[in-house]
Amino acid sequence: DIQMTQSPSSLSASVGDRVTITCRASQGISNSLAWFQQRPGKAPKSLIYAASSLESGVPSKFSGSGSGTDFTLTITSLQPEDFATYYCQQYNGFPPTFGQGTKLEIK
């Protein structure tokens, strides 16, 4: 299985900050990477697919980049509703696998 490693596992930031979360695959996955946001008690929400394509209706404050094994999710101008857990997922290899998650907390 392809291992997905996110860093950091947790992150404290303030409203208005810009943050970056990284995701590394244990082998090359081309651009078959998605990012999800999960608020407490809620279902995951897809933000980014194909490493850098924004889902319809997702604000442009979210952006993704990368290819191969190294990927990033950047969130600008943090608002209270952005404080959540973020997961990356590779869907190039079988089975699809997720990173362990990055919990973004208010400082």
Place this chain on the structure above:
Amino acid sequence: EVQLLESGGGLVQPGGSLRLSCAASGFTFTSYAMNWVRQAPGKGLEWVSAISGSGGSTYYVDSVRGRFIISRDNSKNTLYLQVNSLRAEDTAVYYCAKDRAKRGTYSGSGDYWGQGTLVTVSS
């Protein structure tokens, strides 16, 4: 608007069975593969199974292969997961997710997710 509504979860003893359902609306159901993803309490996400739009192809993670059966009824716009021989480690919220790939093919990544149904395996 895409809507996915799971049901069928509950408390079951080790070795028991349940059938989870996911009622879909707001899109052409037969045109998309569907996925099940689970999340154990306080843990991360784990992809479990998928089925192509026609139902002709199915996919399972190794830990559930031979115990879980995914199926779909395209006439009812409903996805199912029959979960058998349940173990304590199967305790989780089970989400159904519409696959993002076009033309009924499988990618394993969901663009729309339901709210989940909780399966608790305990004696």
